[in-house]
Amino acid sequence: MPDDIPTPPHAYVPGQNARHPEDWFDGIKAEVAAGLPTERTQAWRAGLWYLDKGYFWECHEVLEAVWMALPNPSPERDMTQALIQLANARLKLKMGKPRATLRLCVMVQGLLDDQQGAILGVDVDWLRSQCIVAELEARQGR
Template identity: 70%
Template sequence: MPELAGGTPAPDHAYVPGQTARHPEGWFDPLKAVDPDPFDSPAMRAGLDYLHAGYFWECHEVLEAVWLALPDPSAERHMVQAVIQLANARLKLVMGRPKATLRLCTMVQEHLVAGRASRPIPGVTPSELLEWARNTAGLADVAVNDEL
């Protein structure tokens, strides 16, 4: 099985609802391991690998385990939610849903503000997440304007 740059197993395709087949049930379960420190866990690393490689649905699927393991409420939970919503925004962009993309990019920014007291997520900075959200929103703006 091929691996992504970070060593995470690569699925044979990115799942895009309505466009590609869903992955087999349980395929991601081995990647959802959350250590006592969810920020430094195999699931966190796999989720970020998927995000960077364009596997947006897969990123959400794996990072949900990290999000659930963090205290609620917490700044760390907001930071993970920002990554999850960024993956969702990118997925909606691929699906041709620019208005949903814009809403999700706003949510990313809100979670980044709420998570500003968080310790850093290994492998990605808040400024990188913000830049990616702004770039994603820019692409969605172009698509919305093209619809008009």
């Protein structure tokens, strides 16, 4: 774990455990408002780390601040929204909602349709493959 990214006490899953205090992520999101380049913000780095470690709700929480600060339209905003929706898809799997996972994966693929290479340091093909894995797990009822 990166030293500057706080680990939440648990991965929040609605209906299964307690939600984090409302202000828990405020410090992480603060750099977004300060206007730092996206890839250097703690929110961006935390969002990617949270996604990788299974903190899907938390990933959405911090990346939403990044998404709102990005120009619309832009490939960077689409990439960020795709990451948020992938986190949502993975969360829906944990909640036992495979149909919602499939619907969200369609949204992710649509956001990536015209994208290639890497955007904000995230490889588009990697993100597509993560969505395919989530779709397969949803179809298998995991």
